[in-house]
Amino acid sequence: MEYNFLGKTGLQVSQLSFGSWVTFANQIDNKLSEKLMALAYEQGVNFFDNAEIYAEGKSEELMGTILKKMNWDRTSYLVSSKVFFGDGRKKPNQTGLNRKHIMEACHASLKRLRVDYIDLYFCHRPDKNTPIEETVRTMNTLIQQGKILYWGTSEWSAQEIMEAHMVARSLNIEGPVMEQPQYNMFYREKVEVEFNQIFKTVGLGTTIWSPLASGLLTNKYLGKFPENTRLGREELDWLKERAITEDNLKIVRKLNKLALTLDISLPQMAIAWCVKNPNVSTVILGASKVSQLEENLKSLDMLPVLTDEVLRHIEELLDNKPKKPAF
Numbered sequence: 001m002e003y004n005f006l007g008k009t010g011l012q013v014s015q016l017s018f019g020s021w022v023t024f025a026n027q028i029d030n031k032l033s034e035k036l037m038a039l040a041y042e043q044g045v046n047f048f049d050n051a052e053i054y055a056e057g058k059s060e061e062l063m064g065t066i067l068k069k070m071n072w073d074r075t076s077y078l079v080s081s082k083v084f085f086g087d088g089r090k091k092p093n094q095t096g097l098n099r100k101h102i103m104e105a106c107h108a109s110l111k112r113l114r115v116d117y118i119d120l121y122f123c124h125r126p127d128k129n130t131p132i133e134e135t136v137r138t139m140n141t142l143i144q145q146g147k148i149l150y151w152g153t154s155e156w157s158a159q160e161i162m163e164a165h166m167v168a169r170s171l172n173i174e175g176p177v178m179e180q181p182q183y184n185m186f187y188r189e190k191v192e193v194e195f196n197q198i199f200k201t202v203g204l205g206t207t208i209w210s211p212l213a214s215g216l217l218t219n220k221y222l223g224k225f226p227e228n229t230r231l232g233r234e235e236l237d238w239l240k241e242r243a244i245t246e247d248n249l250k251i252v253r254k255l256n257k258l259a260l261t262l263d264i265s266l267p268q269m270a271i272a273w274c275v276k277n278p279n280v281s282t283v284i285l286g287a288s289k290v291s292q293l294e295e296n297l298k299s300l301d302m303l304p305v306l307t308d309e310v311l312r313h314i315e316e317l318l319d320n321k322p323k324k325p326a327f
């Protein structure tokens with residue numbers, strides 16, 4: 001495993017990390033969750049991703065129990081949480097990025113994760129009803145209190161991230177140092193175009209999510225619709241509708257063919273393709289089976305397969321390179 005610095009910080013994060021969305025305390029049982037975390041850690045993964053909303057707090061509880069049981073050296077791993085969506089309760093102030101919810105959410109996550117501090121704390125979405133200054137000040141307070149070490153954003157626009165930076169700079173307090181955007185072969189705009197300037201100026205780190213577009217970038221949706229997969233879950237119908245389209249499947253079929261000729265699997269090709277982007281600090285993997293995680297962790301061995309020529313071939317098949325502004 002190799003480690004990247006998270007943006008301009010001195011913090012090192014493994015090129016591949018592991019997250020619990022949909023799976024922990026929901027799709028898979030606790031024993032399997034434990035096996036997956038152990039496998040990831042053994043292979044050098046040092047970052048585990050979570051959020052208050054995942055399984056309405058139960059994903060954090062489970063991760064906390066596993067961390068306690070594993071008894072890994074606390075200095076050897078990073079654990080995250082995210083605030084915004086709440087833990088399922090929806091009364092006023094039980095969601096959002098106001099000072100009250102951020103403080104209460106952080107305390108609840110610390111308890112559920114059974115840690116003294118959260119390494120990376122994300123604002124899960126922008127909050128259009130709270131002034132960014134209130135959020136920035138609260139995040140800074142949490143850092144001063146030692147409850148979180150670094151704070152960042154998820155799915156914020158470049159403009160919102162820059163506003164947070166300007167506020168932090170004018171107050172001489174801590175601004176956001178990382179963003180967690182979606183990034184995969186089908187979803188490229190933010191990482192490849194929108195954030196370009198902030199990568200250069202503030203040196204934003206990125207912990208990217210859904211490198212396989214929730215499983216679309218595998219060969220399993222190319223034939224008869226498979227059983228027991230994420231995109232077959234009733235509550236995720238909206239995601240299936242977005243992902244499983246004729247156009248997307250046509251591209252996946254071609255990518256899969258290319259992967260076969262290169263003697264690697266499509267998930268490995270898709271993950272290695274994300275890792276290749278120098279603005280990606282870590283690729284967060286998800287898995288519902290040990291075999292998937294084993295396969296995905298091997299993506300790093302496949303990096304040399306993605307030569308310039310292969311990358312050009314992939315680009316031709318995708319035919320979706322986002323356009324950069326001319327000047």
Ligand code: NDP
Nearest residue numbers: 019020021049209210211212213214215229230286287288
């Ligand atoms: P992926 O796009 O990689 O999807 C993971 C899913 O794809 C697995 O659970 C599994 O689902 C399937 N899969 C994985 N590997 C394979 C394989 N080798 N062969 C076949 N199927 C495979 O990542 P996620 O969407 O899970 O995102 C990763 C993490 O990012 C999350 O756990 C979470 O921590 C974070 N995240 C953050 C978000 C945010 O808003 N900040 C939003 C979403 C995720 P199945 O077997 O059920 O088909």
